[in-house]
Amino acid sequence: MSQPPLIEVRDLSVSYRFAGQQTQAIRGLSFSLQQGETLAIVGESGSGKSTLANALLGLLPGNAHIDQGELRVAGVDVAKAGERARRALRGRTVALVPQDPMVSLNPTLRVGQQIAEALQLAHRRRYPALDSEVLELLAQVGLDEPALRARQYPHELSGGMRQRVLIAIALAGDPRLIIADEPTSALDVTVQRRILDHLQRLVAERGISLLIITHDLGMACDRADRLLVMKHGELVEHASPRQVLWGSQQPYTRDLLNAAPAFVPRRRPGPPAGQAPLLRLSNVGKRFALPGQAAPFTALHDLSLDVYAGQTLAIVGESGSGKSTALRIALGLEAPSEGRVEFAGEDVTGYSWRAFRPLRRRIQLVQQNPFAALDPRFTVFDSIVEPLVSFGLLKGEALEQKARDLISRVQLPVQFLDRLPKELSGGQRQRVAIARALALEPEVLLLDEPVSALDVSVQAQILALLEALQRDLGIAYVLVSHDLAVVASMADQVLVLRRGEVVEQGAALQVLSQPQSSYTRELIAAIPGYSRSVLPVAV
Amino acid sequence: MKRYLIGRVGQALLVLWGAYTITYFILYLLPGDTLAIMLSASGMEADGLSPEDLAKARAYYGLDRGLFEQYFDLLWRAVHGDLGQSLSLGRPVTALLAERLPQTLALAGLAIVLSLLGGVGLAYLTAYLQWRPLKTALTRLPSLGFSVPVFWMGLLLIQVFAFGLGWFPATGSQGFASLVLPAVTLAIPSAAVYAQVLQRGFQGVWQEPYIATAFAKGLSRAQVQARHGLRNAALPLLTLIGLQVGNTVSGAVLVETIFSRNGVGRLAQEAVLRQDIPVVLAVVAVSAAAFVLVNLIVDLLYPWLDPRIAHTAKVS
Numbered sequence: 001m002s003q004p005p006l007i008e009v010r011d012l013s014v015s016y017r018f019a020g021q022q023t024q025a026i027r028g029l030s031f032s033l034q035q036g037e038t039l040a041i042v043g044e045s046g047s048g049k050s051t052l053a054n055a056l057l058g059l060l061p062g063n064a065h066i067d068q069g070e071l072r073v074a075g076v077d078v079a080k081a082g083e084r085a086r087r088a089l090r091g092r093t094v095a096l097v098p099q100d101p102m103v104s105l106n107p108t109l110r111v112g113q114q115i116a117e118a119l120q121l122a123h124r125r126r127y128p129a130l131d132s133e134v135l136e137l138l139a140q141v142g143l144d145e146p147a148l149r150a151r152q153y154p155h156e157l158s159g160g161m162r163q164r165v166l167i168a169i170a171l172a173g174d175p176r177l178i179i180a181d182e183p184t185s186a187l188d189v190t191v192q193r194r195i196l197d198h199l200q201r202l203v204a205e206r207g208i209s210l211l212i213i214t215h216d217l218g219m220a221c222d223r224a225d226r227l228l229v230m231k232h233g234e235l236v237e238h239a240s241p242r243q244v245l246w247g248s249q250q251p252y253t254r255d256l257l258n259a260a261p262a263f264v265p266r267r268r269p270g271p272p273a274g275q276a277p278l279l280r281l282s283n284v285g286k287r288f289a290l291p292g293q294a295a296p297f298t299a300l301h302d303l304s305l306d307v308y309a310g311q312t313l314a315i316v317g318e319s320g321s322g323k324s325t326a327l328r329i330a331l332g333l334e335a336p337s338e339g340r341v342e343f344a345g346e347d348v349t350g351y352s353w354r355a356f357r358p359l360r361r362r363i364q365l366v367q368q369n370p371f372a373a374l375d376p377r378f379t380v381f382d383s384i385v386e387p388l389v390s391f392g393l394l395k396g397e398a399l400e401q402k403a404r405d406l407i408s409r410v411q412l413p414v415q416f417l418d419r420l421p422k423e424l425s426g427g428q429r430q431r432v433a434i435a436r437a438l439a440l441e442p443e444v445l446l447l448d449e450p451v452s453a454l455d456v457s458v459q460a461q462i463l464a465l466l467e468a469l470q471r472d473l474g475i476a477y478v479l480v481s482h483d484l485a486v487v488a489s490m491a492d493q494v495l496v497l498r499r500g501e502v503v504e505q506g507a508a509l510q511v512l513s514q515p516q517s518s519y520t521r522e523l524i525a526a527i528p529g530y531s532r533s534v535l536p537v538a539v
Numbered sequence: 540m541k542r543y544l545i546g547r548v549g550q551a552l553l554v555l556w557g558a559y560t561i562t563y564f565i566l567y568l569l570p571g572d573t574l575a576i577m578l579s580a581s582g583m584e585a586d587g588l589s590p591e592d593l594a595k596a597r598a599y600y601g602l603d604r605g606l607f608e609q610y611f612d613l614l615w616r617a618v619h620g621d622l623g624q625s626l627s628l629g630r631p632v633t634a635l636l637a638e639r640l641p642q643t644l645a646l647a648g649l650a651i652v653l654s655l656l657g658g659v660g661l662a663y664l665t666a667y668l669q670w671r672p673l674k675t676a677l678t679r680l681p682s683l684g685f686s687v688p689v690f691w692m693g694l695l696l697i698q699v700f701a702f703g704l705g706w707f708p709a710t711g712s713q714g715f716a717s718l719v720l721p722a723v724t725l726a727i728p729s730a731a732v733y734a735q736v737l738q739r740g741f742q743g744v745w746q747e748p749y750i751a752t753a754f755a756k757g758l759s760r761a762q763v764q765a766r767h768g769l770r771n772a773a774l775p776l777l778t779l780i781g782l783q784v785g786n787t788v789s790g791a792v793l794v795e796t797i798f799s800r801n802g803v804g805r806l807a808q809e810a811v812l813r814q815d816i817p818v819v820l821a822v823v824a825v826s827a828a829a830f831v832l833v834n835l836i837v838d839l840l841y842p843w844l845d846p847r848i849a850h851t852a853k854v855s
Contacts, residue, residue, distance in 0.1 A: 091757030
């Protein structure tokens with residue numbers, strides 16, 4: 001280690017000024033990173049980890065200010081350097097793999113053009129071998145048919161493919177450091193794993209340093225040589241993955257580790273024998289006609305499931321597996337092409353919108369993204385009572401009383417009724433969404449990825465709330481998730497879907513601990529931090 | 540694509556027919572006797588003629604027939620390219636249009652070009668500048684642009700550039716110099732709207748993650764704005780241009796009156812006052828055709844500007 005470190009941060013403090021208020025995003029942070037090393041910065045939202053990434057790239061927004069400290073990247077102090085010096089670093093010394101591949105490529109330019117632009121910058125001019133180098137990069141990041149991909153626009157590629165294109169852009173400038181800002185949190189687990197493996201291999205081959213910014217301690221432990229754990233802009237812990245897993249000294253790190261649902265299938269008694277299922281789908285299939293094609297697209301094929309009161313059925317699958325279609329059919333928003341849907345013994349398959357309406361009171365939905373699921377102009381009170389008002393059930397004082405009951409049911413203070421969604425955190429919003437779903441006292445609650453948009457510690461709280469509600473009210477849950485750890489902590493029954501086909505189905509304990517299909521095994525192995533459950537420590 | 544085009548042309552014809560028909564019936568419902576207006580235009584009084592002569596004149600001009608009969612007759616001839624005779628000027632409407640239309644097309648064309656240059660230029664500059672006070676000032680400028688009335692702006696320009704500086708003629712329709720002031724007057728409100736929309740577009744686009752990707756490549760601010768910002772920010776503008784063309788036609792009425800130019804706008808204004816039904820109908824048909832044509836061009840340009848939009852059936 002005779003050569004100077006690639007990154008050296010000393011006593012860095014960054015603050016934001018917004019509406020006359022100053023918020024400290026990073027306080028007195030110091031660390032260094034050697035060439036070829038992989039460092040993970042772990043923290044929840046608001047920990048300052050993304051601010052750090054932007055600061056390293058010299059791309060802090062206008063209202064951010066570096067109050068003190070040094071930020072040396074390859075010997076240049078980014079904190080004091082001018083725009084020209086910072087620009088020389090970007091792309092050629094420090095490259096970025098951004099967070100959400102779906103929105104991080106320019107939608108109006110071809111993929112090839114966007115990579116060529118980065119190559120051209122690195123060479124400082126246009127050169128004859130440009131096109132062939134674009135194709136070579138596309139092949140290196142693992143995209144099939146590079147020539148076709150180069151001509152396509154971002155919207156024609158899947159999320160995983162777009163992330164590979166973004167990695168190609170990052171590699172184009174032949175950088176010494178790649179900053180990966182939550183590189184795969186928007187992708188399916190198995191895709192996540194493949195892309196991270198690929199990125200790490202490419203980085204190792206070229207001796208590039210990797211800085212992974214993530215909220216997922218498990219993933220960080222799997223990937224990094226060293227970990228920095230941050231909380232509210234401060235460094236909480238600096239350790240190796242082994243030290244973290246073998247028992248961290250810092251309570252916050254321990255909390256983070258424990259908050260992530262452990263992959264341990266729970267054991268609970270099954271439904272009492274002889275009880276009729278609340279919701280039953282028998283041999284349900286759904287086909288969509290595609291314009292310009294004779295053969296229809298099969299979104300779902302031969303799906304059968306039973307949901308019992310007080311029990312949780314989990315549907316597991318990646319994007320395109322048909323899990324959303326299954327939910328829409330169960331909710332009566334979509335008519336199945338074949339098969340039957342029964343609710344509480346009543347065959348509702350061919351029901352019209354009007355005929356289905358009384359049943360809607362008994363089956364409710366909690367959506368994935370709590371940031372988008374609430375009307376931003378409705379107060380919490382308005383959102384919660386809307387189902388009651390639209391069914392004309394309660395009025396006046398009774399309605400207000402009911403709203404107060406519901407808000408305390410989801411463990412929020414009654415004063416929150418007057419607030420707007422923008423004043424609430426993600427976890428609080430999801431509680432409001434759950435309260436709204438509970439307003440009509442449903443018997444079945446459909447949970448569409450209820451915690452995937454939330455921080456791990458908040459995830460744990462929401463899962464605990466759902467668990468308590470089920471115990472108290474005896475609601476049946478249909479949980480749709482790609483996160484097997486969440487599924488393991490909640491489900492009684494598990495159903496694994498892949499491209500519309502049922503891969504595996506059965507009791508949670510059996511499916512998760514003795515999976516029969518290779519696909520289920522692949523999903524389990526892809527759980528970030530799965531390796532730690534193999535370690536001989538109880539974390 | 541071919542099917543899409545045929546469909547769009549069909550829609551365009553429907554719009555033309557609708558505009559023509561609605562205008563016809565509105566004009567017919569207006570109070571006033573067409574024959575009396577025609578007679579007074581040629582310096583005679585309807586009261587001075589005997590009922591027999593009046594009836595004869597009515598029959599001659601086809602004014603004694605029913606509402607629908609006259610309508611179908613007009614429509615049939617319009618389809619065959621004969622827009623009829625002007626009631627007040629006594630000349631074929633097609634000849635009138637051939638004489639006036641080039642004037643208005645030159646004015647509207649120049650105004651559209653100027654408004655795009657001005658509007659896009661202003662918004663582009665606003666997005667590029669980083670010095671807060673100037674940026675804020677430029678952001679406020681468009682609202683000033685469309686809150687000032689066209690006639691007042693026209694008079695102001697005449698006062699300054701024609702009477703004060705003497706650079707351009709105040710009125711008339713001869714030569715390019717006479718076109719400048721009217722075109723600028725007509726362009727200002729549209730330019731203000733374009734600038735406003737594009738400024739908003741840039742504000743939104745600067746927040747997009749792909750802009751961060753572009754910066755992280757090492758592109759300069761100017762490069763990011765030109766290659767990644769402009770095209771994405773300009774998407775809403777295209778629809779707006781299609782709609783603003785309609786305003787340009789009605790704006791031409793005012794501007795041509797202020798600068799006393801012999802264009803279609805003034806023709807329309809005079810024709811409405813004299814209840815000259817064939818002329819009004821022809822002007823409405825022409826401006827509707829222009830509107831429909833520009834919007835068709837806009838829709839055809841869309842997929843080129845935004846590859847996510849396709850007019851052909853697409854398989855996901």
